[in-house]
Amino acid sequence: xxxxxxxxxxxxxxxxxxxxxxxxxxxxxxxxxxxxxxxxxxxxxxxxxxxxxxxxxxxxxxxxxxxxxxxxxxxxxxxxxxxxxxxxxxxxxxxxxxxxxxxxxxxxxxxxxxxxxxxxxxxxxxxxxxxxxxxxxxxxxxxxxxxxxxxxxxxxxxxxxxxxxxxxxxxxxxxxxxxxxxxxxxxxxxxxxxxxxxxxxxxxxxxxxxxxxxxxxxxxxxxxxxxxxxxxxxxxxxxxxxxxxxxx
Amino acid sequence: xxxxxxxxxxxxxxxxxxxxxxxxxxxxxxxxxxxxxxxxxxxxxxxxxxxxxxxxxxxxxxxxxxxxxxxxxxxxxxxxxxxxxxxxxxxxxxxxxxxxxxxxxxxxxxxxxxxxxxxxxxxxxxxxxxxxxxxxxxxxxxxxxxxxxxxxxxxxxxxxxxxxxxxxxxxxxxxxxxxxxxxxxxxxxxxxxxxxxxxxxxxxxxxxxxxxxxxxxxxxxxxxxxxxxxxxxxxxxxxxxxxxxxxx
Numbered sequence: 001x002x003x004x005x006x007x008x009x010x011x012x013x014x015x016x017x018x019x020x021x022x023x024x025x026x027x028x029x030x031x032x033x034x035x036x037x038x039x040x041x042x043x044x045x046x047x048x049x050x051x052x053x054x055x056x057x058x059x060x061x062x063x064x065x066x067x068x069x070x071x072x073x074x075x076x077x078x079x080x081x082x083x084x085x086x087x088x089x090x091x092x093x094x095x096x097x098x099x100x101x102x103x104x105x106x107x108x109x110x111x112x113x114x115x116x117x118x119x120x121x122x123x124x125x126x127x128x129x130x131x132x133x134x135x136x137x138x139x140x141x142x143x144x145x146x147x148x149x150x151x152x153x154x155x156x157x158x159x160x161x162x163x164x165x166x167x168x169x170x171x172x173x174x175x176x177x178x179x180x181x182x183x184x185x186x187x188x189x190x191x192x193x194x195x196x197x198x199x200x201x202x203x204x205x206x207x208x209x210x211x212x213x214x215x216x217x218x219x220x221x222x223x224x225x226x227x228x229x230x231x232x233x234x235x236x237x238x239x240x241x242x243x244x245x246x247x248x
Numbered sequence: 249x250x251x252x253x254x255x256x257x258x259x260x261x262x263x264x265x266x267x268x269x270x271x272x273x274x275x276x277x278x279x280x281x282x283x284x285x286x287x288x289x290x291x292x293x294x295x296x297x298x299x300x301x302x303x304x305x306x307x308x309x310x311x312x313x314x315x316x317x318x319x320x321x322x323x324x325x326x327x328x329x330x331x332x333x334x335x336x337x338x339x340x341x342x343x344x345x346x347x348x349x350x351x352x353x354x355x356x357x358x359x360x361x362x363x364x365x366x367x368x369x370x371x372x373x374x375x376x377x378x379x380x381x382x383x384x385x386x387x388x389x390x391x392x393x394x395x396x397x398x399x400x401x402x403x404x405x406x407x408x409x410x411x412x413x414x415x416x417x418x419x420x421x422x423x424x425x426x427x428x429x430x431x432x433x434x435x436x437x438x439x440x441x442x443x444x445x446x447x448x449x450x451x452x453x454x455x456x457x458x459x460x461x462x463x464x465x466x467x468x469x470x471x472x473x474x475x476x477x478x479x480x481x482x483x484x485x486x487x488x489x490x491x492x493x494x495x496x
Contacts, residue, residue: 021264090377122358129338133381153405
């Protein structure tokens with residue numbers, strides 16, 4: 001059995017951010033599996049089978065990929081960003097643990113990619129230049145109480161905070177509640193970055209303060225980065241923010 | 249003045265993880281500036297000036313790069329991993345703020361790369377598949393009291409914890425103290441990944457538990473990832489760990 005499964009990160013959107021390792025895996029694949037918009041980023045070619053699927057069916061997609069690889073296919077699961085950060089890698093391991101014994105023999109590799117927070121941070125300067133955390137606000141994966149607990153701990157620790165999926169369809173009020181908690185606990189001048197569709201033609205960057213931030217500034221394509229208390233603007237050619245390397 | 253400054257992430261070591269965007273910047277550069285081992289990863293060519301420097305002189309290096317770019321050079325600052333994560337991007341902005349007015353006109357871009365925690369996580373499965381934080385244990389950049397406060401907050405939040413520079417030359421005892429705090433607060437079965445020199449020929453991965461972890465398992469080339477309470481082993485072909493996407 002010569003099949004394999006590579007869970008590959010396509011990065012945030014720009015093809016210039018796809019690593020040669022991921023490119024080589026796609027070139028060697030017999031099958032690509034993924035959410036429709038990610039599959040659309042992979043060029044068609046003779047002999048390549050494409051298995052696009054809808055959002056919110058990560059486990060079905062993972063099972064499809066494992067079953068194909070177990071039968072000898074060379075399968076790339078296409079993930080945006082990095083597959084190990086709020087993406088397909090954990091879904092594949094969850095499916096593996098619940099699946100048939102034969103799947104455990106599949107040769108599985110995770111190929112890292114540029115995750116959204118790193119792309120957003122780079123475009124805006126270096127807000128993640130000191131200690132930070134990443135929290136996913138996406139629906140249905142955890143109770144709001146846990147999100148709130150993590151947010152309060154992150155503020156207490158004075159981490160910069162990267163928020164993935166800040167405004168999800170089934171929990172649109174979450175981000176507004178989060179801004180409310182920040183307003184209780186942080187100074188109004190705290191810097192916030194809204195980075196939408198980074199590295200794509202629709203990219204927009206907004207650097208604002210907690211006092212000026214509005215829930216509507218975020219949607220499902222937005223990465224939000226809350227600065228730490230030390231994050232500051234740079235007087236440069238274009239608006240940039242960064243967090244210094246040292247803390248008192 | 250056609251100079252520019254691109255702060256570029258070379259990733260963890262394997263050239264297959266250098267993005268085409270970074271490769272193009274290196275090809276277009278007149279000058280590369282960086283720590284000797286990173287400069288060594290860039291092929292020599294006629295017309296390319298190489299400015300290698302020692303470790304621990306980040307600000308000097310940043311000033312050299314800014315001064316060259318301000319004079320019209322096309323400068324790449326070579327950083328390992330991602331330049332925005334405990335690397336050169338913040339150092340450049342610090343130098344910019346303290347430098348001559350002319351530097352503020354330099355066209356500066358940060359080019360993201362695969363940071364060590366993402367490479368380590370990918371090699372070991374997906375330990376960062378749920379909410380997580382990143383803490384730098386490097387010397388002299390912050391007081392130990394702040395590290396300890398952040399560590400305790402991260403445990404309270406049940407983040408997976410990525411530790412950069414766990415054993416530094418001037419603070420070798422820090423990681424042992426950190427293990428002591430973990431032993432006070434976490435269960436002995438808590439999973440810990442020691443990922444050394446990931447994606448290089450010297451790579452070694454150790455997945456162990458808090459009960460079995462020893463300070464000597466980490467050195468300056470090691471990335472340590474402490475699992476959350478939910479991080480688990482996968483029964484697969486090789487030892488893998490992951491953190492499920494959802495939490496109760």
